[in-house]
Amino acid sequence: MDLFFRYSRCIINIQQLSAHSTPNLQRLVFYIHYLYLSIFYQLPFFYLQHLVYSEHKNNILEAKEKFDTLAHHDPLTGLPNRLSLIETLQIKTDNMENHPFALLFVDLDGFKEINDSYGHRFGDEILILFTKLLQDLFPKDTLIIRPGGDEFIIVIELKTDHHSIQMCINRLIQTLNDPFNIDHTEVYISASIGISLYPEDASNPEELLQKADAAMYKAKSFGRNSYNFYNDGLTQELLERTTLASNLKKAISNHDLALYYQLQINPHTGKIIGVEALARWFTEEETTPPSVFIPIAEERGLIIELGSFVLEEGFKTAVKWMEQGIFSGRIAINVSAKQLIHQNFLLQLEELLHKTECSPSWIELEITESSILEYPEKMIALLGVIKSKGFKISIDDFGTGYSSLSYLKHLPIDKLKIDISFIRNITMEPKNQTIVKTIIALAKGLGMEVLAEGVESIEEMEFLLVNGIDSIQGYYYYKPMDRESIELTFTKLESRMQ
Known part of the structure; x- marks a missing residue:
């Protein structure tokens, strides 16, 4: 994760410089950027072929727009993806005005078991329905992101206090008491949610995500369908649990x-x-x-x-x-x-x-x-x-x-x-x-x-x-x-x- 953060910051800086440089330098930055992301996200190679063909047609800007859409969005749900999350958080935390916001780390409980039991197509339907549920329950200006797997990130501007966030989360938890109906099968899903606050808990993207993750694992320990705000003791607790999990894996092996x-x-x-x-x-x-x-x-x-x-x-x-x-x-x-x-x-x-x-x-x-x-x-x-x-x-x-x-x-x-x-x-x-x-x-x-x-x-x-x-x-x-x-x-x- 740290390597990806450093890369993202580097490429943003290079893009800002290349915007005022020659077309050849712009192309070079673009292709380096694309090749890295293709490897990191395992994007199909034919995208690169399309880009090379587009350049010969003098349509590099059009190709770049198409690629940016693919590179920044999850193809299943249409939500912004992990790359979009990192870039957005980088911009928001670089802002000198320090507008406060909350970062919610949402993990679906037992999602792997649903995939194992009903198949991945069934699991994909759950992710799509859950996405729509989040979009319906949270304010329209909320940024909802799927970085991958069964995890979602929600970024909400803090205009007053925490009460509005808690109301949204409680509505979500209440709604999840009802099952999803897929192929005439009722499936119950629940979520564990960890919350970190900017700039109160952290001032950079890495720490915000780490602390929301720690709070999420604490919420999981309470049982299903629960949430928890980050506090200073959670980082040490998460470190201890991570060490314990690593040692347990070795002991089993x-x-x-x-x-x-x-x-x-x-x-x-x-x-x-x-x-x-x-x-x-x-x-x-x-x-x-x-x-x-x-x-x-x-x-x-x-x-x-x-x-x-x-x-x-x-x-x-x-x-x-x-x-x-x-x-x-x-x-x-x-x-x-x-x-x-x-x-x-x-x-x-x-x-x-x-x-x-x-x-x-x-x-x-x-x-x-x-x-x-x-x-x-x-x-x-x-x-x-x-x-x-x-x-x-x-x-x-x-x-x-x-x-x-x-x-x-x-x-x-x-x-x-x-x-x-x-x-x-x-x-x-x-x-x-x-x-x-x-x-x-x-x-x-x-x-x-x-x-x-x-x-x-x-x-x-x-x-x-x-x-x-x-x-x-x-x-x-x-x-x-x-x-x-x-x-x-x-x-x-x-x-x-x-």
Whole structure:
């Protein structure tokens, strides 16, 4: 980005000088400018051929106008593009009068998953409809730019205070609560928006964009459809998150992550019925908890790689334990929404089964309740295919995602896992007791098993036992252990049973 900024400033200065120079120098500047942009934006080579032909026809000015239009606009949406953004910001920040303006960095949440699920033509339609939505909601003199991908930049003059900007953003967020309808398919999209102010937050284009980007990532951490104004602490926070993401990518590539396993127990018999595989990240300096690195993986597009690592290691472990005869239950493996709807997920499962010689009956795939609610019809069909291959399927953190019971009854689910938030201090919380009893009854009525997560005390265990829980996972029985430790536990438990 810095190289591009320096180039843009340089070419503007040369153009200003060449405007008063010879025609040959003007042509030279023009072609250097075009060649650079052709490489940077991968513009078709026939444009250059057209320009050379036009020069022979003495139409260099006409050709330049056509090229400038192509070079400064996004061909899909018709909006100004990244080059136009840089030049505009350069002009606005070079202005000695320092007219204040706001820069909004808009990122569409989950857009890659829509492309992966429905195809790029479908995604293009979303971008076109979103462009029209922005044009309808923001003032007519607003500059709306698509620098690329699923990102949009909005530049708004600050005539009074921030209130007018917030009103526009709130209207946008409210409107995005309604779905886009494409090819008779309803698709929900949301946006995370970061805002930086000129000259309050920064005095040059690079910093304005960097700070709006930092604010956008902070907005993403709040959840979908939210916005955030830049503050001084965000730059350091973004730097730390970027460093963490870089280190995480290296750790995944180098297989430096580890799987820990937590036992799942039938409280009626005391027998092991399964284990859950849990990703852990240890370095020589520190331990980074999953609550930190998993959101980073989601945010920075690493969740597919992380999920693939966990699946393969989990499959290999299941094979090893079954061959050794030390474990006869299932290994539960978490699958993120982004993994699940990826176009290659079913193929990946097939390849891993073949590569590891793992039986699908040894594996339970855990999906979150929220991932089902994002794409309910698609999930019903997809999970049906996965179930037909022999995998067991459970819903993790059940009760936290505002379930639609109309979808739940159609899903090929084997087990509900009650979220830890309902188990904690259950003997002291009458409302939690009612919720847990209801979930257990619901699961039984739908022919599903039900497991309670995060059980730590005998009081919690006894309450769940009396109310018909099928299995329990938590520190009351066992904490998560590395593979060697849990294999030793299997051996000890086996010797006690003999």
